[in-house]
Amino acid sequence: MPVTLKDIARRVGKSVPTVSRALGNHADISPETRAEVQRVARELGYEPSAIALNLRRRRAGAISLISPAHAQVRFSDPFFAEFLNGVVEAVAEQHIDLLVTAGADEDVEALYLKQIRSRRTDGFIVVRTQRTDSRINLLREQGVPFVAYGRTEENNDFCFVDEDGAAGIALVVDHLASLNHRRIAYISEPLFLTKAYHRMMGFRQGLERNNLPFHPELFVETHFRQRSGRQAAAYLLDLPEPPTAIVAANDLLALGAMHEAQARGLVVGRDVSITGFDDIPLTEYVHPALTTVHLPAQEFGRRVAQMLLKLIDKAPLEERQFIYQPALVVRGSSGPAPG
Template structure:
């Protein structure tokens, strides 16, 4: 039989309300009594009733993360897995759980409304932010704690963590131009996502900084996975005038692009340079190792979690918006071009 408050009260000779308040740490109970009650409870193997405790404090100790769509974000995505680990490891220290569910884009609003009405969550984490994001509008309308991993196109007056994607891709373009590349192509994720749009803008800005004309036909918008990168790279490599560098907007796309280059008998890093973004573990062990943009996925997850818990607890938050500057990691997948466009 589980140990009850009544069992403890009989052992210590105190009333049930006194035992309850002592275990909860209320200051109107003397330190001596609190210490005695908590010690005896531990000795007896008492386990608190979590449901009752949460009802009392109007908390659930659970956060919600609703995946935008089964087709756009997967646990097999190495960057997302690291980001998720950062969230879970941080909130576990404070006794919180993370509830992860998914939704179809067509039913996204109703999914959020269902979660809001259930009152089972203390706060929400929004990922894969869109340039026009109805999820964020809905959460602001209901005035519930939330933190977004990413920005929107309009009013970003909410708590968020993001990377400076424009800056990251500009570093890539600078690196490639320094090597002698002048015909660069970009493989982009769907540009309805803010992060993808920012990375494409960084590509365009990088070209402009070096007085290289922007050719919109050298930007291919695709999905997120290796297969998409391979398909997009093949479209670019089918052109009469061959690009000498492929700038992919995530590492999985870059790995797919490398496969396409190698299948044509071309050498990655010599005939065609390929770059990625995220610096997932696979990028270091690719053949050749992938030049990419590093961003600390686990740390960013921890920052999102910390910001959300502080918001829930009403603690001051020094920065409402944290934008991390990523850094380029140069490896063997980029080099001086040995062929000219068109050959």
């Protein structure tokens, strides 16, 4: 049976209200009594009720993550699943609930306001940030604690965790240029997303520093998943002068592109090189294994959640903003340019 306030009260010979206030460090309880009650509570293994703690703190004991419909974030997305796992681990350690809601296209601000006014949440994790993001502007105006996974193109005066996507894609271009690829294509996620825009800019910067031209016909803006990657690759490989290498903005797009290339009888890594970004677990086990850029998705989720919990508790933060420097992982899907 769990230890209760009554058990502690019997042991120390005090009333239950006195024990409760001693455990809450109230000033009207003498230091000696507070110390005695807290000592006995530790000896008995007393754990305060999460509900009682939240009532005392005037907290909901929960944080929210609203999955944006426009970004097609799904639990089947391996990167998002790993990110969410990190969030879940961090909040569980602090006995906090996580509320995950699927966003609606029509009025995302109304959905945030509904949760804020319900007082069922103490703060928000914002994912898939946009270059101009009304969600962040709203949370600023409402004075609600939040941490974003990603930045905006506006005033980044908020707490966030992000990766240097531009540097990551530029590393990929450097790698392909070193293999003598000169016609390099790019498959992009929707460019209203900040991370997609940063990665696209990294592609342009990589071409420029390797003295390679940007060919508009080798650039495709599409969605997020394998089907979109396959369709984009079909267009690129049907060009009169197809690319010798395809850089995809995420691993799922790259896997779709690989499927299209292989369906045409091409050997990936020999006839055409294909690269991804994120380093989801599957990339190591496809054939050939995918050259990609590593991001620690679970660590990102954990860090975002820990930052938010500290904000809610008004605890000091070592870093309000963290930008991860990604690393290139070279595998079999990239090789020397043919011919």
